[in-house]
Amino acid sequence: MKVAVFNTKPYDRRFLTAANTKDGDRHDLHFLEPRLGPDTAQLSGQAEAICAFVNDGLDRSVLRMLKANGVRLVALRCAGFNNVDLMAARDLGIAVARVPAYSPAAVAEHTVALILSLNRKIHRAYARVREGNFALEGLLGFDLKGRCIGIVGTGNIGLSVAGIMAGFGCRVLGFDPHPNPAFAALGARYVGLQELLSQSDIVTLHCPLTPNTHHVINATAIAAMKPGVMLINTGRGALIDTRDVIQGLKSKTIGYLGLDVYEEESELFFENLSGQIIQDDDFARLLTFPNVLITAHQAFFTQEALTAIAETTIRNISQFESAGEAAHPVALEWRG
Numbered sequence: 001m002k003v004a005v006f007n008t009k010p011y012d013r014r015f016l017t018a019a020n021t022k023d024g025d026r027h028d029l030h031f032l033e034p035r036l037g038p039d040t041a042q043l044s045g046q047a048e049a050i051c052a053f054v055n056d057g058l059d060r061s062v063l064r065m066l067k068a069n070g071v072r073l074v075a076l077r078c079a080g081f082n083n084v085d086l087m088a089a090r091d092l093g094i095a096v097a098r099v100p101a102y103s104p105a106a107v108a109e110h111t112v113a114l115i116l117s118l119n120r121k122i123h124r125a126y127a128r129v130r131e132g133n134f135a136l137e138g139l140l141g142f143d144l145k146g147r148c149i150g151i152v153g154t155g156n157i158g159l160s161v162a163g164i165m166a167g168f169g170c171r172v173l174g175f176d177p178h179p180n181p182a183f184a185a186l187g188a189r190y191v192g193l194q195e196l197l198s199q200s201d202i203v204t205l206h207c208p209l210t211p212n213t214h215h216v217i218n219a220t221a222i223a224a225m226k227p228g229v230m231l232i233n234t235g236r237g238a239l240i241d242t243r244d245v246i247q248g249l250k251s252k253t254i255g256y257l258g259l260d261v262y263e264e265e266s267e268l269f270f271e272n273l274s275g276q277i278i279q280d281d282d283f284a285r286l287l288t289f290p291n292v293l294i295t296a297h298q299a300f301f302t303q304e305a306l307t308a309i310a311e312t313t314i315r316n317i318s319q320f321e322s323a324g325e326a327a328h329p330v331a332l333e334w335r336g
């Protein structure tokens with residue numbers, strides 16, 4: 001199948017080419033650098049499938065343009081699909097596929113890296129030691145053992161975080177409208193969202209972004225949290241209301257913030273903007289707090305995850321070509 005692969009970096013091309021040629025050349029992949037949006041949709045050319053990433057915009061108008069060009073499949077090379085208008089895709093008869101669980105460990109381990117770094121202030125200690133400042137004042141941490149962690153969304157990634165944190169000796173609470181038996185098997189306990197927020201020393205978000213979870217962490221939720229709570233978001237930026245979180249940091253209700261995702265990240269992440277002036281004042285404000293640690297959507301970025309993403313994406317396309325349905329279709333009625 002001819003596939004227009006949008007928004008590619010050298011690593012995307014490397015891993016997708018390897019997966020595509022593993023058992024002999026399968027698909028005709030056209031790698032494009034631009035992000036997919038209204039101004040670039042025409043670049044799909046003669047392709048019957050397009051491959052897109054988290055910050056490509058697939059609203060109704062873009063999908064309509066793709067359809068007019070002959071696109072029948074949108075193969076997402078990511079797990080989340082909040083950037084696709086699924087209703088429009090269905091109306092237009094465009095199938096949507098994703099990579100549901102390429103490496104839960106990759107994201108879970110990065111989540112734990114943020115927790116450990118924030119707690120022991122590794123980001124500050126690293127800079128200090130390089131400057132010849134060996135003072136400890138300001139670097140005080142706490143033992144994770146015996147602390148309570150609240151996991152919002154206990155699917156593949158949330159479950160993996162639960163397992164690691166149980167290993168640290170944490171008490172693990174979870175909230176999920178679809179309880180996962182494997183979670184309780186770890187000795188973790190399901191509670192309501194309010195109880196999770198009020199009991200947890202660390203709150204970490206692993207649910208998908210849906211209308212139900214948009215800004216699930218807002219001023220009301222923050223008010224319910226323990227003073228000094230650590231909040232981690234490696235899910236999707238819009239799970240938290242950034243301005244409310246900034247207020248929570250200023251009032252010290254939030255004692256630590258670790259982010260791998262940001263609501264307006266599509267204007268920032270995945271590019272080297274080090275020589276430019278950041279125009280996003282909320283993001284710039286977040287960077288001023290000593291107790292905020294931000295990574296630029298890299299939680300998924302391991303060799304194993306990129307291999308799995310590429311192989312599943314190629315499988316989705318192959319199966320769509322041969323059987324008319326991708327291996328991992330995204331259904332409109334997907335539980336949210």
Ligand code: NAI
Nearest residue numbers: 080153154155156157176178206207208234235299300336
């Ligand atoms: P999953 O589908 O295995 O699990 C999601 C869980 O969230 C499900 O158990 C579901 O029932 C639950 N959920 C749905 N609505 C909820 C609600 N209102 N409150 C609490 N829980 C709710 O997904 P997986 O693989 O664990 O990924 C979770 C999210 O992580 C993805 O949707 C994606 O947005 C994000 N992600 C971030 C990455 C990164 O690099 N930062 C990489 C991969 C995923």
